[in-house]
Amino acid sequence: MFWWQDDVKRRGEISIMSIKHKYVWILTLVLAMPMLALGALAAPYQAGGYGAGQGGGERRGPMSAEEQLKRMTKDFNLTADQQAKIKPILVAEQKKMEDLRNDSTGDRQTMRQKMMQIRQDTNDQVRAELDDKQKEKFDKQEQERQERMQNRRGGGPGGDHQGASPSAPQN
Numbered sequence: 107m108f109w110w111q112d113d114v115k116r117r118g119e120i121s122i123m124s125i126k127h128k129y130v131w132i133l134t135l136v137l138a139m140p141m142l143a144l145g146a147l148a149a150p151y152q153a154g155g156y157g158a159g160q161g162g163g164e165r166r167g168p169m170s171a172e173e174q175l176k177r178m179t180k181d182f183n184l185t186a187d188q189q190a191k192i193k194p195i196l197v198a199e200q201k202k203m204e205d206l207r208n209d210s211t212g213d214r215q216t217m218r219q220k221m222m223q224i225r226q227d228t229n230d231q232v233r234a235e236l237d238d239k240q241k242e243k244f245d246k247q248e249q250e251r252q253e254r255m256q257n258r259r260g261g262g263p264g265g266d267h268q269g270a271s272p273s274a275p276q277n
Contacts, residue, residue, distance in 0.1 A: 171199075181243065182244060195231045229248060
């Protein structure tokens with residue numbers, strides 16, 4: 107065989123190999139597309155916590171006290187003094203909620219009522235640290251949160267919680 111025949115033979119093998127590699131890459135991309143699409147669809151549900159649904163998407167699970175404080179600082183323009191007073195309130199709420207979730211002795215309804223009470227107590231304490239303008243915005247956010255919660259439970263128009271009204275804010 108001549109040297110150029112070996113070269114042609116090698117080029118033929120290389121082109122066949124490169125075609126196989128191209129098909130493998132194309133197949134990989136085609137199979138990866140549904141995974142990428144699922145990731146993109148799930149992205150809006152990856153944020154939330156205190157005041158969830160405002161600004162980014164929503165996520166399941168509670169925000170940390172730090173995240174809540176950052177959100178509140180941004181939303182209500184909290185002073186450093188207010189932040190220092192509100193942070194321990196949020197940390198205490200988080201601890202109580204965590205303890206309640208870890209306690210498996212109660213039923214769901216009792217647990218839910220206790221969580222609502224913890225939330226209300228926290229809101230009352232936080233609200234006491236706000237000025238009048240901040241309280242107004244806080245009350246509005248809390249009302250919107252309660253409406254979203256009712257709608258999730260079927261309490262919206264025509265739902266079974268239609269007559270329920272959120273607790274009135276205290277001045």
